[in-house]
Amino acid sequence: MTESLFAITSEPISVEDVMKKVMRPEAGAVAVFAGTVREWTNGKRTLFLQYEAYVSMAEKMLAQIGAEIAEQWPGAKTAITHRIGRLEIGDIAVVIAVSSPHRAEAYEANRYAIERIKQIVPIWKKEQWEDGSAWIGDQLETKAYPSGKPEVNE
């Protein structure tokens, strides 16, 4: 597994490897989020997923999220790994680990990270259902962007 704090990989993700990147003596709390492939969504059965990324830009955007967190929650350290390629039901698609001296920041920063991933990181998933497939993101089953597009830093 890569040593980088922010990585896109086509291999299964080890949660403990991602956690270890942020654990340190000055941190008393580590919040981890794992997004997994869910079988049922709104009564529709998923068979498997295909994730695609603009890898080089996606890693830069993950690092940007880490920098935003360090600015907003000083003392917090972030590592994120996102998997791409074909994922089966139950597979882990993304792991976010945030360590901090106290727990409140770890939870808050972790949740910030997943929301930002869904706004700015160029990764797409294609659902394979029993009765067809579709790229998610411009389909009816996803949320619309409040402003019509993700927020761009200007």
Added chain:
Amino acid sequence: MTESLFAITSEPISVEDVMKKVMRPEAGAVAVFAGTVREWTNGKRTLFLQYEAYVSMAEKMLAQIGAEIAEQWPGAKTAITHRIGRLEIGDIAVVIAVSSPHRAEAYEANRYAIERIKQIVPIWKKEQWEDGSAWIGDQLETKAYPSGKPEVNE
């Protein structure tokens, strides 16, 4: 490692083992919290910690927290393991894993769990500092209970 969802152990905790207890096809999100032994607190250096538990009651109280979560966030599944005995800096003292169909509940329920642990689960830590030791909980450096005592279900 024990198969039980709610466990007190004197062995090192495997985060992935705790996570696996709650992962399932209908869950798309797993939030995990790991509490680790921090070296510095308010400028004071910890050398190591000693945790003691009323084991049988602590496991019951952890299970009660899991039941409270299932009631408050239907669809959420919880596993908690707390370690006791001597822990070194960086060691994991507690792991809480909550899976749920969507991420908001997983985060919220996980945070609820750690707050409840600190209210009702009979576990105590003794800090070993460079210049002495003390049981935490009735010391000045800890918060007082808002009501003078943990909330009792009546």
Added chain:
Amino acid sequence: MMIRLLFFAHLGEQVGERQVTWPHVPDTVGKLKEEVEARYGLPLDRVMTAVNEEYARDDAPLQPGDTVAFIPPVSGG
């Protein structure tokens, strides 16, 4: 006609034992606390009590064979 007492954390150190057999059965948890405070010189005002692994209030009754645990403010996590 006796009950079993458990002392945790600093209480165990102050009493010098973690388990004590109490030779009679006070009517309530509150009465027992007064007796224990007097016997060991321990202030128990910030200490919770559990009877048979359930938190109990001072007016909870006691039965022979009960296990009563004295639980200082907890600090797990």
Added chain:
Amino acid sequence: MMIRLLFFAHLGEQVGERQVTWPHVPDTVGKLKEEVEARYGLPLDRVMTAVNEEYARDDAPLQPGDTVAFIPPVSGG
């Protein structure tokens, strides 16, 4: 004097290629989007654009050698 275009997700499937060399350099991202919409019959109104791996607005200028990525609403996580 050319730029490189990248198409992701359903755009890549609709264009039939994920990378395209564009033979001239429009003044702005907005102009390029109009040309690409006309060439491939793709609506790009909900599509973000990145120039050299940074999100760019429609009024951002283009230079020879730039890589322009068309980024449909993302769905990672």
